[in-house]
Amino acid sequence: xxxxxxxxxxxxxxxxxxxxxxxxxxxxxxxxxxxxxxxxxxxxxxxxxxxxxxxxxxxxxxxxxxxxxxxxxxxxxxxxxxxxxxxxxxxxxxxxxxxxxxxxxxxxxxxxxxxxxxxxxxxxxxxxxxxxxxxxxxxxxxxxxxxxxxxxxxxxxxxxxxxxxxxxxxxxxxxxxxxxxxxxxxxxxxxxxxxxxxxxxxxxxxxxxxxxxxxxxxxxxxxxxxxxxxxxxxxxxxxxxxxxxxxxxxxxxxxxxxxxxxxxxxxxx
Amino acid sequence: xxxxxxxxxxxxxxxxxxxxxxxxxxxxxxxxxxxxxxxxxxxxxxxxxxxxxxxxxxxxxxxxxxxxxxxxxxxxxxxxxxxxxxxxxxxxxxxxxxxxxxxxxxxxxxxxxxxxxxxxxxxxxxxxxxxxxxxxxxxxxxxxxxxxxxxxxxxxxxxxxxxxxxxxxxxxxxxxxxxxxxxxxxxxxxxxxxxxxxxxxxxxxxxxxxxxxxxxxxxxxxxxxxxxxxxxxxxxxxxxxxxxxxxxxxxxxxxxxxxxxxxxxxxxx
Numbered sequence: 001x002x003x004x005x006x007x008x009x010x011x012x013x014x015x016x017x018x019x020x021x022x023x024x025x026x027x028x029x030x031x032x033x034x035x036x037x038x039x040x041x042x043x044x045x046x047x048x049x050x051x052x053x054x055x056x057x058x059x060x061x062x063x064x065x066x067x068x069x070x071x072x073x074x075x076x077x078x079x080x081x082x083x084x085x086x087x088x089x090x091x092x093x094x095x096x097x098x099x100x101x102x103x104x105x106x107x108x109x110x111x112x113x114x115x116x117x118x119x120x121x122x123x124x125x126x127x128x129x130x131x132x133x134x135x136x137x138x139x140x141x142x143x144x145x146x147x148x149x150x151x152x153x154x155x156x157x158x159x160x161x162x163x164x165x166x167x168x169x170x171x172x173x174x175x176x177x178x179x180x181x182x183x184x185x186x187x188x189x190x191x192x193x194x195x196x197x198x199x200x201x202x203x204x205x206x207x208x209x210x211x212x213x214x215x216x217x218x219x220x221x222x223x224x225x226x227x228x229x230x231x232x233x234x235x236x237x238x239x240x241x242x243x244x245x246x247x248x249x250x251x252x253x254x255x256x257x258x259x260x261x262x263x264x265x266x267x268x269x
Numbered sequence: 270x271x272x273x274x275x276x277x278x279x280x281x282x283x284x285x286x287x288x289x290x291x292x293x294x295x296x297x298x299x300x301x302x303x304x305x306x307x308x309x310x311x312x313x314x315x316x317x318x319x320x321x322x323x324x325x326x327x328x329x330x331x332x333x334x335x336x337x338x339x340x341x342x343x344x345x346x347x348x349x350x351x352x353x354x355x356x357x358x359x360x361x362x363x364x365x366x367x368x369x370x371x372x373x374x375x376x377x378x379x380x381x382x383x384x385x386x387x388x389x390x391x392x393x394x395x396x397x398x399x400x401x402x403x404x405x406x407x408x409x410x411x412x413x414x415x416x417x418x419x420x421x422x423x424x425x426x427x428x429x430x431x432x433x434x435x436x437x438x439x440x441x442x443x444x445x446x447x448x449x450x451x452x453x454x455x456x457x458x459x460x461x462x463x464x465x466x467x468x469x470x471x472x473x474x475x476x477x478x479x480x481x482x483x484x485x486x487x488x489x490x491x492x493x494x495x496x497x498x499x500x501x502x503x504x505x506x507x508x509x510x511x512x513x514x515x516x517x518x519x520x521x522x523x524x525x526x527x528x529x530x531x532x533x534x535x536x537x538x
Contacts, residue, residue, distance in 0.1 A: 044356075045357025045358030045395065046358075047357060052314075059332065060336070067328055067329070087311075087312055087313075088311045088316060089313040090314075091314065097365060099389075100392035100393060101394060120415075121390065122366065125313050125369055
């Protein structure tokens, strides 16, 4: 199993504090040592750091922890391999381009017997169920909406359908972003917190580190942090219901859709 | 104008020495300070570092210089903006996936009035002529060969045709790799050197740094280094003829194709 970390904000914000706790889980306070990665949107561009080493020992993770990159959408992942060997091409997050935007995806879980029909428009480079699911989602978005990017509402509705269908095949916790919105799906395990005024002092669970957010923010800042498990001691993390897809934008929840259990998935074998 | 650096090898090799000289040209010994980037293939995976800061001042460039990442195909670029503002989405190299492989592209030059017809399969995220050319090339490769990756020979022949056509619109020096081969096109300025046994001492042009390659290689190693301008004092860099497309693989030249001047490009306005 893996762990996920995401951030969606209304103003460019660095993730150094949250990442410091998260990084420790990659081989120090927890066992996710089969690689890690992080992607930062900066405008429409993406800065991605990937490493097949454990994050707790990675010089690149040290750089990320200490170099404040400001972003409105961040997705990070630490890996404990289930499907696919330990290698760079199997390291999350994955990136593809659709409608002239980059899309970033990371997954925690295990999809069993997932054999979607791929038409060649988006193909996996590695051999994880995760990248396969991402490519399939990109393909289906394109098939559904063609060359025209849909409205956010239509996009969310279709993602909810697609996610519900794929989610029938196993654990499918994921984070997905197009640089504007961040979509989070809880299949078995995902939590979030919204940081907003009045800001307060907060301490990490995984390291001896506190920060007083009131000193590093303005009263208008709004930051959603999504993580597999709560990262801090003194904030009220919300557990995201199993089967729920969330749309975060500008640091707030825009919509949430909960799957009603249905018949078997049409994408299995 | 920008500068390019590429490496293609028969064994995973680090680029620290060559990158040290190249990095200095991004704001220290030369004027290319509008961002820089580097992409390393490791197996089928890609590790990409991008920064819209000058490479000579970038903490990420310091990491790359000091952290020996071993790769068989590397492409790097330092930017002096011509088209497109200074931003992460306009920073080379660019990446797309085709046939279940990542493709990496960097360009030096300026294509004027290049208005290709894009069908939506590969769209630029930023607004450079370079990313536009890359997306168009990916689209045309896919249109020509469909979902089946062609043989290397057929791929090279078609790339030569495509490059000749686009090259009519302006300066089009580029490096392109699919993780196996590295293709280099000289439009106005590109040089290369093959490093192989007997290895010798070599000194950088842009920094006070020497290396004795015989101490860090085995007799079977073969490394092609391609750069806009020679990086070292004491090696015989070959100038690549204007209009020539080169196919490097396993550290050696596999083929070279020279364009015969023809009628006007069909991709202009």
